[in-house]
Amino acid sequence: xxxxxxxxxxxxxxxxxxxxxxxxxxxxxxxxxxxxxxxxxxxxxxxxxxxxxxxxxxxxxxxxxxxxxxxxxxxxxxxxxxxxxxxxxxxxxxxxxxxxxxxxxxxxxxxxxxxxxxxxxxxxxxxxxxxxxxxxxxxxxxxxxxxxxxxxxxxxxxxxxxxxxxxxxxxxxxxxxxxxxxxxxxxxxxxxxxxxxxxxxxxxxxxxxxxxxxxxxxxxxxxxxxxxxxxxxxxxxxxxxxxxxxxxxxxxxxxxxxxxxxxxxxxxxxxxxxxxxxxxxxxxxxxxxxxxxxxxxxxxxxxxxxxxxxxxxxxxxxxxxxxxxxxxxxxxxxxxxxxxxxxxxxxxxxxxxxxxxxxxxxxxxxxxxxxxxxxxxxxxxxxxxxxxxxxxxxxxxxxxxxxxxxxxxxxxxxxxxxxxxxxxxxxxxxxxxxxxxxxx
Amino acid sequence: xxxxxxxxxxxxxxxxxxxxxxxxxxxxxxxxxxxxxxxxxxxxxxxxxxxxxxxxxxxxxxxxxxxxxxxxxxxxxxxxxxxxxxxxxxxxxxxxxxxxxxxxxxxxxxxxxxxxxxxxxxxxxxxxxxxxxxxxxxxxxxxxxxxxxxxxxxxxxxxxxxxxxxxxxxxxxxxxx
Numbered sequence: 001x002x003x004x005x006x007x008x009x010x011x012x013x014x015x016x017x018x019x020x021x022x023x024x025x026x027x028x029x030x031x032x033x034x035x036x037x038x039x040x041x042x043x044x045x046x047x048x049x050x051x052x053x054x055x056x057x058x059x060x061x062x063x064x065x066x067x068x069x070x071x072x073x074x075x076x077x078x079x080x081x082x083x084x085x086x087x088x089x090x091x092x093x094x095x096x097x098x099x100x101x102x103x104x105x106x107x108x109x110x111x112x113x114x115x116x117x118x119x120x121x122x123x124x125x126x127x128x129x130x131x132x133x134x135x136x137x138x139x140x141x142x143x144x145x146x147x148x149x150x151x152x153x154x155x156x157x158x159x160x161x162x163x164x165x166x167x168x169x170x171x172x173x174x175x176x177x178x179x180x181x182x183x184x185x186x187x188x189x190x191x192x193x194x195x196x197x198x199x200x201x202x203x204x205x206x207x208x209x210x211x212x213x214x215x216x217x218x219x220x221x222x223x224x225x226x227x228x229x230x231x232x233x234x235x236x237x238x239x240x241x242x243x244x245x246x247x248x249x250x251x252x253x254x255x256x257x258x259x260x261x262x263x264x265x266x267x268x269x270x271x272x273x274x275x276x277x278x279x280x281x282x283x284x285x286x287x288x289x290x291x292x293x294x295x296x297x298x299x300x301x302x303x304x305x306x307x308x309x310x311x312x313x314x315x316x317x318x319x320x321x322x323x324x325x326x327x328x329x330x331x332x333x334x335x336x337x338x339x340x341x342x343x344x345x346x347x348x349x350x351x352x353x354x355x356x357x358x359x360x361x362x363x364x365x366x367x368x369x370x371x372x373x374x375x376x377x378x379x380x381x382x383x384x385x386x387x388x389x390x391x392x393x394x395x396x397x398x399x400x401x402x403x404x405x406x407x408x409x410x411x412x413x414x415x416x417x418x419x420x421x422x423x424x425x426x427x428x429x430x431x432x433x434x435x436x437x438x439x440x
Numbered sequence: 441x442x443x444x445x446x447x448x449x450x451x452x453x454x455x456x457x458x459x460x461x462x463x464x465x466x467x468x469x470x471x472x473x474x475x476x477x478x479x480x481x482x483x484x485x486x487x488x489x490x491x492x493x494x495x496x497x498x499x500x501x502x503x504x505x506x507x508x509x510x511x512x513x514x515x516x517x518x519x520x521x522x523x524x525x526x527x528x529x530x531x532x533x534x535x536x537x538x539x540x541x542x543x544x545x546x547x548x549x550x551x552x553x554x555x556x557x558x559x560x561x562x563x564x565x566x567x568x569x570x571x572x573x574x575x576x577x578x579x580x581x582x583x584x585x586x587x588x589x590x591x592x593x594x595x596x597x598x599x600x601x602x603x604x605x606x607x608x609x610x611x612x613x614x615x616x617x
Binding site for chain 1: 456459460463464466467469470471473474478488491492493494495496497498499500502503505506507509511512513514515516517518519520522527530531534535538539541542545546548549550552553576577580584
């Protein structure tokens with residue numbers, strides 16, 4: 001019982017610091033220190049240092065700065081505008097055409113970039129004004145930008161998955177492959193909702209008229225080629241080489257980083273100040289992410305030394321959960337933690353505790369990992385504490401209210417829960433592709 | 441006082457610029473390995489070690505600068521409802537009473553491990569290349585020490601802002617380089 005109260009105390013201390021507005025990485029480290037000093041005493045110095053070294057020595061995590069750079073460079077390459085135009089010309093005339101364009105474009109962008117949040121801002125800045133000008137309902141415009149932006153969490157390459165893989169010592173390639181089909185199914189659900197709603201309710205999102213997209217077929221093809229071909233090549237080079245087993249994720253990420261520079265040069269947007277801007281963003285985001293990883297590892301190890309994992313195991317035992325019950329219990333915790341913490345902290349706090357129990361219950365770790373990532377993504381989108389809505393608020397015009405946004409994301413949250421249900425009921429949706437590609 | 445703090449800022453910023461160069465090196469290192477292994481069928485012994493060491497050096501050495509530009513993520517939806525001086529006071533107190541002692545242990549550990557590795561010519565234990573490990577430990581120690589300096593600087597700034605003397609560092613989000 002004493003052990004349980006210490007472990008509980010760690011969470012109280014952590015949340016107190018986090019809600020005081022202290023940086024998350026700092027809150028994690030300080031809590032670990034506070035509850036670790038009594039146990040380790042002078043040996044704490046070596047303990048802390050070895051956590052820094054462990055995280056710094058992780059080859060898989062070296063993919064993170066590379067994927068962040070790739071995204072940062074592509075944001076500056078002007079490819080977003082080209083993709084939007086290219087997809088708009090083809091999908092624009094359909095019911096809800098601009099919303100479909102937004103979703104498809106976000107999916108492509110998410111496949112070239114591992115960063116969450118950045119995609120939403122880049123796409124939102126173009127798509128929101130375009131949709132509002134075309135008379136789209138504000139809730140639909142808000143919903144599809146938030147939902148599209150959230151795809152960065154799941155569609156590989158995703159930094160979320162790299163961190164997940166490194167914490168649970170799984171293969172990044174397996175997890176990338178595992179989440180691909182569910183992520184595509186999710187995009188499919190989004191598309192079905194937008195099409196369905198705009199067919200039933202045509203004024204919610206009118207398709208573009210001929211006059212709106214008065215261009216020749218030749219131009220349509222040309223715009224598509226200059227925008228889609230380079231993006232597709234980049235995606236194929238990065239994901240293809242991982243799936244084909246040709247390169248490790250870190251190597252593939254370096255190829256992607258280099259490719260993003262070539263693409264920016266090709267589009268005539270490259271300059272030293274653009275490069276510097278992308279590099280600056282790369283090092284600060286990398287440092288932010290990795291320091292949370294260090295803090296999370298410190299927190300988790302002190303939590304475990306204080307018997308915290310035993311407490312969670314005990315709770316699971318007492319509840320006499322079946323393996324389905326264990327999964328639902330853990331996903332619910334991830335979902336709720338995702339409201340109040342950033343995704344990296346959620347993974348680093350929850351996984352070291354859950355992972356051994358998940359393995360002990362003989363739950364397929366890839367299947368479970370895919371569900372955790374979808375739950376995190378849903379938590380990212382679910383009001384009222386949704387980062388996706390905060391990002392949109394920062395760029396949306398004042399006439400788009402929070403009510404519009406809450407109403408707008410609701411159907412997309414349902415679509416994500418449907419995806420989660422699909423994966424839960426049919427584990428093969430997550431495990432089949434990694435099996436085929438990498439074989440067990 | 442502010443001038444001394446400015447020196448710390450300049451040190452963090454200069455080192456952050458250095459990590460950008462290290463990052464370019466990381467890309468080159470991985471590309472070299474891919475081409476060397478796939479095209480010329482001769483994998484290098486060293487690319488793997490260089491890659492993880494670069495990543496470690498990048499994020500540790502840039503940690504101070506990232507704190508300076510306030511890009512270590514905060515969950516501030518509750519905190520921003522407090523008046524700014526209270527937010528500054530909270531940051532100053534936590535930095536000084538909890539984070540500085542934590543980092544004191546971290547610096548202590550990092551410098552000791554670096555010195556031991558240097559004095560004993562310790563080799564990377566798990567690599568076939570077996571490089572000396574002290575340059576990597578030196579980078580980690582440098583990063584932790586610079587981060588600690590920047591934490592002290594920010595703590596003093598927060599304290600000053602809480603007392604109404606200086607502008608709050610919380611206001612200077614995302615400053616350019």
